Amino acid sequence: MTREDFVDEAAKSNTGTSGAAGVWNGVPVVVNYVDHDANKSTPASSGKARYQSMEGYDETGKYVGHFDDMVDVDPRIFPTGGLVMIFGRCTHLCCIPGWQLVSNTFTEDSWTPGGGDDGGTKLFCICHSSRFDPTALELNTNRNRANGSTFTYAGIRRSGGPAPVGLPLIPIQLNGDTIEGITDYTDWLTYCD
Numbered sequence: 001m002t003r004e005d006f007v008d009e010a011a012k013s014n015t016g017t018s019g020a021a022g023v024w025n026g027v028p029v030v031v032n033y034v035d036h037d038a039n040k041s042t043p044a045s046s047g048k049a050r051y052q053s054m055e056g057y058d059e060t061g062k063y064v065g066h067f068d069d070m071v072d073v074d075p076r077i078f079p080t081g082g083l084v085m086i087f088g089r090c091t092h093l094c095c096i097p098g099w100q101l102v103s104n105t106f107t108e109d110s111w112t113p114g115g116g117d118d119g120g121t122k123l124f125c126i127c128h129s130s131r132f133d134p135t136a137l138e139l140n141t142n143r144n145r146a147n148g149s150t151f152t153y154a155g156i157r158r159s160g161g162p163a164p165v166g167l168p169l170i171p172i173q174l175n176g177d178t179i180e181g182i183t184d185y186t187d188w189l190t191y192c193d
């Protein structure tokens with residue numbers, strides 16, 4: 001799908017958002033679109049979806065850092081053209097979450113300021129019902145399962161369920177209307193190896 005496809009789909013949505021699951025470089029991903037530029041200056045109470053840069057806490061509750069800290073180092077990590085690409089392996093047991101694939105209270109087409117769990121536009125892992133909010137951008141940590149090393153990553157927030165932390169972002173660039181992943185951050189994808 002091109003960016004234009006996501007924009008067209010979002011125009012049919014109540015909240016101006018859209019998403020789709022796919023494969024990038026052989027790994028499962030979910031791409032989510034929010035009309036961030038149009039909505040970023042409106043108050044959250046207006047209900048207009050936008051990306052939210054947030055503080056991140058690991059699974060023990062320890063403060064990890066702010067999403068903007070990493071954007072300051074590499075601005076390509078911030079959503080491009082209103083789009084994010086998310087690594088689609090659940091941080092619980094590595095199942096593959098989808099985007100709004102299940103119609104229930106967690107995945108209905110709505111948007112929650114602050115990255116909460118009431119309302120939808122979520123990535124939903126059907127295995128054990130973990131939810132992730134693609135608009136709530138944070139820092140977090142995870143572990144390479146093979147060698148035990150810990151890494152810090154920019155990702156989206158876990159909003160509910162047994163997953164311990166959120167999912168990593170794969171930064172993107174636009175080549176015209178084509179969405180291309182940036183391969184600099186593949187170490188973020190090692191927790192299921």
Ligand code: FES
Binds near residue numbers: 090093129162163
């Ligand atoms: S593997 Fe996703 S909730 Fe268990």
